[in-house]
Amino acid sequence: MESSMSMSAAASVVVRTCVPAAVMLPLSPSFTRPALRTTGRGFRCRCSSATKDSAVVYSRLLDDALFRSAEVIQWESGKSMNAIATAQGIQIRRRCRPRYPSEGTGAERAVPRNILEQIIWDKEVEVAQRKARTPLCEVKASAALAPPPRDFVGALRAACRRNAVPALVAEVKKASPSKGLLRDHFDPVEIARTYEKNGAACLSILTDEKHFQGSFENLEAVRSSGINCPLLCKEFVIDAWQIYYARSKGADAVLLIAAVLPDIDITYFLRVCKSLGMAALVEVHDERELDRVLKIDGVELIGINNRSLGTFEVDTANTNMLLEKRGDIINEKRIQVVSESGLFTPDDVAYVQKAGVFAVLVGESLLTQEDPGRAIAGLFGKELLP
Numbered sequence: 001m002e003s004s005m006s007m008s009a010a011a012s013v014v015v016r017t018c019v020p021a022a023v024m025l026p027l028s029p030s031f032t033r034p035a036l037r038t039t040g041r042g043f044r045c046r047c048s049s050a051t052k053d054s055a056v057v058y059s060r061l062l063d064d065a066l067f068r069s070a071e072v073i074q075w076e077s078g079k080s081m082n083a084i085a086t087a088q089g090i091q092i093r094r095r096c097r098p099r100y101p102s103e104g105t106g107a108e109r110a111v112p113r114n115i116l117e118q119i120i121w122d123k124e125v126e127v128a129q130r131k132a133r134t135p136l137c138e139v140k141a142s143a144a145l146a147p148p149p150r151d152f153v154g155a156l157r158a159a160c161r162r163n164a165v166p167a168l169v170a171e172v173k174k175a176s177p178s179k180g181l182l183r184d185h186f187d188p189v190e191i192a193r194t195y196e197k198n199g200a201a202c203l204s205i206l207t208d209e210k211h212f213q214g215s216f217e218n219l220e221a222v223r224s225s226g227i228n229c230p231l232l233c234k235e236f237v238i239d240a241w242q243i244y245y246a247r248s249k250g251a252d253a254v255l256l257i258a259a260v261l262p263d264i265d266i267t268y269f270l271r272v273c274k275s276l277g278m279a280a281l282v283e284v285h286d287e288r289e290l291d292r293v294l295k296i297d298g299v300e301l302i303g304i305n306n307r308s309l310g311t312f313e314v315d316t317a318n319t320n321m322l323l324e325k326r327g328d329i330i331n332e333k334r335i336q337v338v339s340e341s342g343l344f345t346p347d348d349v350a351y352v353q354k355a356g357v358f359a360v361l362v363g364e365s366l367l368t369q370e371d372p373g374r375a376i377a378g379l380f381g382k383e384l385l386p
């Protein structure tokens with residue numbers, strides 16, 4: 001939920017939400033439902049003095065209310081956001097819709113169903129804390145001051161043409177929940193530099209700290225090191241705040257995971273990306289997610305993850321299978337596909353190339369070698385032109 005606001009009339013504050021949602025705010029009479037009206041994608045709250053300060057205070061109160069609320073209801077349909085997500089096959093439960101499952105006691109106390117759900121519950125806490133420290137209006141202001149975004153999709157297209165193999169998005173990742181620590185000596189800028197020198201078209205920088213030992217400092221350090229490759233912020237985005245934050249740290253693209261986000265969130269986050277000039281890589285793992293994403297307007301890049309984020313199982317045949325089934329619609333819509341995860345050999349790359357992808361996203365097989373950049377030639381069976 002994005003919760004900062006733009007000022008309109010002197011006596012009102014527009015709070016934009018990531019969904020046309022209204023919250024039953026249990027705070028004070030002035031913030032209860034009668035004070036809220038929908039205004040398109042957001043809702044409007046009447047508030048006595050719409051100064052910047054009160055807007056910031058209100059944004060904090062709203063975040064707090066969301067954090068504690070038992071349910072978030074979409075204003076128009078009257079359905080809970082959890083019900084909407086479940087109807088779309090999303091199995092990841094969100095904490096504030098309804099109440100954080102681990103808040104119960106005894107038998108009621110829920111445990112995460114899988115690692116992805118654990119990551120998302122941790123992310124909700126992290127984002128709430130970050131937002132409390134830096135409200136959206138501040139993050140937006142620093143995003144506006146960041147150097148302009150680079151063309152992520154254009155760089156992939158050019159590299160694919162130049163080398164006649166899928167373009168490489170090379171990942172800067174220290175550790176993962178499935179593989180543990182990937183390398184002892186981890187210098188993100190050094191790794192990024194050798195990737196660029198050896199023909200990577202774009203870089204993917206893990207920013208999740210808790211489960212991947214990444215950071216936004218790494219993203220910022222790579223961006224300000226003089227490296228030219230466009231950068232994907234590899235994050236678990238659940239709130240538009242994170243997209244503005246990624247932009248403020250120099251990201252040119254973000255990942256949106258269909259297993260986590262209902263259509264309405266993906267649609268809104270795509271709009272936020274577009275408004276910032278960023279690309280979005282929309283990640284799917286199965287047919288149901290792919291079908292959902294193919295119905296959403298504005299998707300340009302789809303990532304087919306060969307790894308299930310729930311079970312960690314990897315199968316490169318997943319890319320092939322999904323493209324056999326939906327390749328026609330994908331081509332018709334001129335969407336480009338990136339095959340993600342579990343690629344180790346020139347045969348693997350040739351296999352997904354034949355399936356129809358124009359780019360690959362690779363981490364582990366490069367990062368576990370002494371010089372991850374030099375390992376690129378081994379992965380493709382030839383040197384890539386930078």
Ligand SMILES: O=P(O)(O)OC[C@@H](O)[C@@H](O)c1c[nH]c2ccccc12
Pocket residue numbers: 171173234235283305340341342343361362363364365
């Ligand atoms: O290290 P691998 O198997 O080459 O995979 C890279 C990338 O696809 C993987 O890190 C990834 C794909 N989707 C994600 C979502 C979040 C975190 C990580 C990922």
